[in-house]
Amino acid sequence: MLNCSDFVREYSDYRDGRVDPVRRAEMEAHLAGCSSCARYDRVVVAGVDELRSIPEIEPSWEFLPRLQHRIFHLEDGLSPWRRSERSAMSPAFVLLLVLLIGAAAWVPTLRRQAALVELAPVAAVAPAPEPDVHTLFREGPLLESRPVLLPLDSPSTPLTPTVFFRYTRLGSNVVYRTASVSPR
Amino acid sequence: MGKPTIARTFGSEPEKRHSELQDLDDSALAAAFLDGNKRAFTELADRYHTRLLNFVYRTTGDRERSEDLVQETFIRVYRHLHRFDQSKKFSTWVYTIASNLAKNELRNRSRNPLILFQTITRGWDSDERPLEWEDHTYRPDDLFRKRHLRSMVETAVGELPEHHRTVFVLREMEGKTYEEIAEITGCNLGTVKSRLNRARNSFAVLIEPLLA
Ligand SMILES: [Zn+2]
Numbered sequence: 124m125l126n127c128s129d130f131v132r133e134y135s136d137y138r139d140g141r142v143d144p145v146r147r148a149e150m151e152a153h154l155a156g157c158s159s160c161a162r163y164d165r166v167v168v169a170g171v172d173e174l175r176s177i178p179e180i181e182p183s184w185e186f187l188p189r190l191q192h193r194i195f196h197l198e199d200g201l202s203p204w205r206r207s208e209r210s211a212m213s214p215a216f217v218l219l220l221v222l223l224i225g226a227a228a229w230v231p232t233l234r235r236q237a238a239l240v241e242l243a244p245v246a247a248v249a250p251a252p253e254p255d256v257h258t259l260f261r262e263g264p265l266l267e268s269r270p271v272l273l274p275l276d277s278p279s280t281p282l283t284p285t286v287f288f289r290y291t292r293l294g295s296n297v298v299y300r301t302a303s304v305s306p307r
Numbered sequence: 308m309g310k311p312t313i314a315r316t317f318g319s320e321p322e323k324r325h326s327e328l329q330d331l332d333d334s335a336l337a338a339a340f341l342d343g344n345k346r347a348f349t350e351l352a353d354r355y356h357t358r359l360l361n362f363v364y365r366t367t368g369d370r371e372r373s374e375d376l377v378q379e380t381f382i383r384v385y386r387h388l389h390r391f392d393q394s395k396k397f398s399t400w401v402y403t404i405a406s407n408l409a410k411n412e413l414r415n416r417s418r419n420p421l422i423l424f425q426t427i428t429r430g431w432d433s434d435e436r437p438l439e440w441e442d443h444t445y446r447p448d449d450l451f452r453k454r455h456l457r458s459m460v461e462t463a464v465g466e467l468p469e470h471h472r473t474v475f476v477l478r479e480m481e482g483k484t485y486e487e488i489a490e491i492t493g494c495n496l497g498t499v500k501s502r503l504n505r506a507r508n509s510f511a512v513l514i515e516p517l518l519a
Contacts, residue, residue: 135504139478139485162515167507170514171479174460179361186360186374190352190381197385 125149130160138167325350333397340388348388351397352381358481359405365476366409368465376412380405396487403491406473413469456517463513467506474499475506 130153136142137150154161328336328350336354339347359380364373383404391400464472473492477483483491488499 131508132504135500135507138507141485163511166511166515166518169518170460170463170510173456173514174464174479177457177461179357180364180370182356182360182377183374186356186378187352190356190378193378193382194348194385197382 125153127153127157127160130154130157131163134163134167138164334393337388337391337393337397348385351384351401355398355401356381359401362402362476362481363405363409365464365480366406366469366473367412369412372412376408377405379408395490399483399487399490402477402481402483402487403493406477406491410469410473456514459517460510460514463510466513467509471502471506471509474502475510478503 130137130150133142133146133150137147142150154164325346328339328344328346331339331347331350333351333354336347336351340351356377359377360373363376363380364370367373367376380401384401391397464475467475470492474488477488477491478485485496485499485503488494488503489496492499494502
């Protein structure tokens with residue numbers, strides 16, 4: 124005679140249709156007469172039904188583009204090796220490639236050494252140093268901030284406006300251009 | 308605008324080609340992919356990504372992480388399809404990959420989902436002991452019951468120990484056979500049966516108060 128313990132132990136087989144017809148009839152007879160096991164069965168069935176009624180979650184919109192992106196990079200990373208597998212690239216060929224790359228790296232060094240040539244000494248006359256030019260012309264910013272000191276013994280110095288200059292070096296021919304600005 | 312299928316996302320080959328692939332079963336698609344038809348992979352991904360997402364979500368309970376795990380599942384499919392035994396079911400293989408990733412995820416999380424389960428089962432003499440239903444004096448009203456039933460059944464699944472939850476979800480939600488579950492989880496049939504029975508028992512204990 125099937126009891127509650129047997130029923131619960133074999134419940135999954137019963138629910139999933141994995142018991143033979145005779146056993147199934149016995150379990151159904153027990154269900155009909157046992158409120159506890161009948162309730163157990165109802166709770167499992169109703170709970171699973173409720174669970175199945177919950178809407179499925181949907182993948183986010185970016186799921187497939189993201190997968191596409193990852194596959195693309197996977198292909199990118201795998202392809203040289205796949206190509207090498209297809210063409211059965213031998214270890215000797217790999218070694219040859221390494222040697223070629225190494226040799227290529229040494230080429231600039233070798234060429235530099237070959238270009239070293241000892242030249243005959245050349246006599247040259249050093250240019251005379253340019254004399255200092257005492258002038259208001261100064262290279263650089265405007266001299267407007269520099270005070271101009273007038274001699275104390277020349278009160279008759281004409282009260283002409285002081286003019287400040289600057290020059291600008293233009294190009295390689297050293298052309299000087301003057302400009303003037305009014306004093307503040 | 309329709310739902311973005313992987314076929315729409317993955318390129319510009321004619322729709323006719325895509326519909327031809329749609330007619331193929333999983334094994335034929337796997338074979339086509341191994342023959343160099345990359346679109347066959349996209350069809351497989353299109354076919355399985357939503358159901359795998361739901362399976363992994365029900366197993367891990369983490370929506371965002373589930374997407375990552377399903378992505379990883381497809382990356383592994385792409386890389387290792389040449390190892391797939393084509394005499395077997397593709398769906399079982401892909402679920403095995405997803406299940407293993409979910410299992411690792413839960414292991415890494417280092418949280419213990421066994422606590423409630425152990426509380427429920429503590430004191431039982433055996434797993435086969437029949438449930439003794441209490442006479443509940445308090446019954447929530449219908450509105451309350453309806454509102455909470457859905458979240459309770461979800462919570463109940465989440466409270467199951469991982470190895471019970473996986474077989475429960477595979478059987479009740481994914482409709483896998485015992486043999487498929489055994490293959491996916493790497494267990495023998497007896498273990499699958501035992502775990503499924505315990506999972507159903509625990510599930511019933513958790514939700515019974517809400518099912519008058
Ligand atoms: Zn009974």
